[in-house]
Amino acid sequence: MTRDRQLRLFLKSIDIEMESINILNYSLTHSSYANDDININYEKYEFLGDAILEFIITEELFNRFNDKAEGELSKLRSIIVCESTLYNLAKKWNLGDYIRFGKGEILTGGKEKISILADCVEAVIAAVYLECGIDVAKKFVLRSFKAIIDDIAENKVNLDYKTKLQEDMHAKGVTSIEYRLLDKIGPEHKAVFYTVLVIDGKEWAKGIGNSKKESEQEAAKNTLTLMNIL
Numbered sequence: 001m002t003r004d005r006q007l008r009l010f011l012k013s014i015d016i017e018m019e020s021i022n023i024l025n026y027s028l029t030h031s032s033y034a035n036d037d038i039n040i041n042y043e044k045y046e047f048l049g050d051a052i053l054e055f056i057i058t059e060e061l062f063n064r065f066n067d068k069a070e071g072e073l074s075k076l077r078s079i080i081v082c083e084s085t086l087y088n089l090a091k092k093w094n095l096g097d098y099i100r101f102g103k104g105e106i107l108t109g110g111k112e113k114i115s116i117l118a119d120c121v122e123a124v125i126a127a128v129y130l131e132c133g134i135d136v137a138k139k140f141v142l143r144s145f146k147a148i149i150d151d152i153a154e155n156k157v158n159l160d161y162k163t164k165l166q167e168d169m170h171a172k173g174v175t176s177i178e179y180r181l182l183d184k185i186g187p188e189h190k191a192v193f194y195t196v197l198v199i200d201g202k203e204w205a206k207g208i209g210n211s212k213k214e215s216e217q218e219a220a221k222n223t224l225t226l227m228n229i230l
Contacts, residue, residue, distance in 0.1 A: 003025065004021060006098060007021045007028070007098065008021070010093075010098045014144075015143075016132065017132075018132065024124070026040040026042065026044075026045060027124055027127040028042060028095075028099045028123070028124070029042060029100045030099055030100060030110060030116065032102030032104060032105035033100040033101055033102045033105075042123040045122075046119040046122045046123040046126070048126040049121075049126035049127075052141075053081055053122055053125050053141060054077070054081055056137070056138050056142065057080050057081055057141070057145065058073075060149065061076055061080075061149075064153065065152075076152055076157075078210070079148070079152070079157060080145055080148055080152075082210060082214060082218070083115065083118045083192060083209065083210060084207070084208050084218055085145075085148060086117070086118035086119075087117050087118045087208075089145075090117035090118060090120060090121050091117070095117055095120055095121065095124075096110075096112060096117060099116070099120055115185065115186070115192055125137060125141060160217070161217050161220035161221040162217055162220045165177070165197075165220045165224055165229075169199065174199060174200060176198075177197070177198075177199055178198040178199075179196075179197055179198075180196050182196055190210070191210065192209070192210060193208065193209055193211060193214070194206060194207075195208075195209075195215040195218075195219045196219060197219040197220060197222075204219075204222075205219055205222030205223040206222065207219030207220070
């Protein structure tokens with residue numbers, strides 16, 4: 001299958017039309033891939049897409065939840081634009097199948113790496129904005145993130161999973177709850193934290209986030225899900 005055909009199929013799957021796919025091609029090209037025609041990768045577009053995504057989600061939350069204070073709106077936004085949400089969206093799109101990698105990155109599982117897939121979602125958002133304009137980009141983002149925004153509107157999203165887990169564990173007589181930081185990757189201004197939740201010496205679920213607290217909340221949420229509490 002040609003690259004053009006492949007990307008056209010991807011655009012159809014996300015219900016977007018583009019005259020040119022050049023920018024989308026760059027947005028789905030990893031730095032490990034290089035040839036005479038392709039020497040630009042997704043990182044530059046991810047930078048722009050990150051800003052566009054945050055703006056659109058901020059505006060939507062501002063207009064939709066005018067009864068909430070700034071601090072609460074910031075918490076809601078952090079849940080919507082966090083790496084795990086972006087990763088889940090990438091998996092829904094089968095995005096790894098459309099990213100161009102060098103052979104070495106393919107062998108190390110690049111198409112399944114959380115950070116790469118999450119970043120490429122933002123790069124795709126940038127491509128939609130650059131090729132189709134802000135109105136189309138806005139509709140695309142709100143459509144793509146509709147499920148989690150609706151969950152927030154219906155109070156289905158608990159902002160403090162750590163407290164809920166602690167309360168449930170204490171009710172069962174469990175007192176040993178520890179959040180272990182496994183790794184911190186990336187520059188200080190955009191670091192990604194990886195945490196695992198340990199209960200009575202047993203490792204449960206892991207969490208990722210753009211802050212230590214966010215990764216701990218994600219680990220608590222994933223553990224509650226495994227325990228069938230959520």
